[in-house]
Amino acid sequence: MPPAVSVITPTFNRADMLPETLDSILSQPFKDLEYILVDDGSTDGTRELARAYGDKIQYLHHANAGESASVNRGWAQARGRYAAIVSSDDPMLPGWLEESVAFMDANPHVLVCYPDWRIIDKASQTVSVVTTFEYTLEAMVGWLHTFPGPGALIRRAPLQHLPRLRDPRYRYMPDLECWLTLGLIGPFARVPKVLATWRQHEGSITVADRSLRRAQEFIELATTYFRRPEVPAALQPLRVPALSRAHWYASWVLQETAPVRSALHLRRSYALMPEDLPGMPAQLKRFERPSRKAVLRTMRQAVAHRWS
Incomplete structure (x- = not known):
């Protein structure tokens, strides 16, 4: 009989953090689950670590192909009514599965549910608590913001027609692309409880990559999304x-590594839309609009720095 979850x-090369995550799943009071660990070509002893867990987990290994390929392989292997993608450095909190499954069982129209979560540091100490948006x-779509975070649970039955869960073309935001796609298929809902964690550390792409x-x-994601035939006219x-928003995010990414490009993306962001959408939360609002003089000054500073 297939498991519930x-x-x-x-x-990939997370053997130092992986045991805490594995143990956080296997120690959940909810036991009707299968745990699939997909090793994306690790070279740090992950295989040996996985063997120590015996038949508590299903261990799959392939040559390095990226996170999306690993998620898609696990998704193809999954048999549960629900599925969750749990990053190898993000342990879940006690009661996560029990609470999430109960919510989904009680709300059969919901495709994805997602909880609030903690940001933790490398030592697993809480940095802050994130209250997710309804x-x-x-x-x-309009905020171009990932609403589900760690701990999201997906109902699999309505998604049997999908050839994959994540698009491997997106290295940096496969999760956002995934949620935008699933949002066209069914509704999401917030579980207003802190049930998951997200680890902030130097090796995280979100933290390190600029x-x-x-x-x-x-920009590619924001552009191609609206060309998809299944995007309804109401969203256009x-x-x-x-x-x-995409140009604003690009500006943020390049602030330190390419300040001239950063300034130009910021200017383009405001040229497209001078004001943020009504109702946008304060923590997502763009920083101060740049003047033409400010952009030129930034460009001169960047050129001077390059030749100094």
């Missing part, structure tokens, strides 16, 4: 706000 953890598809490719990916007015 399939938990999928993609991992979901609407319009807000997630590349041009990451900046470009925001959000194309400009979403693209404005």
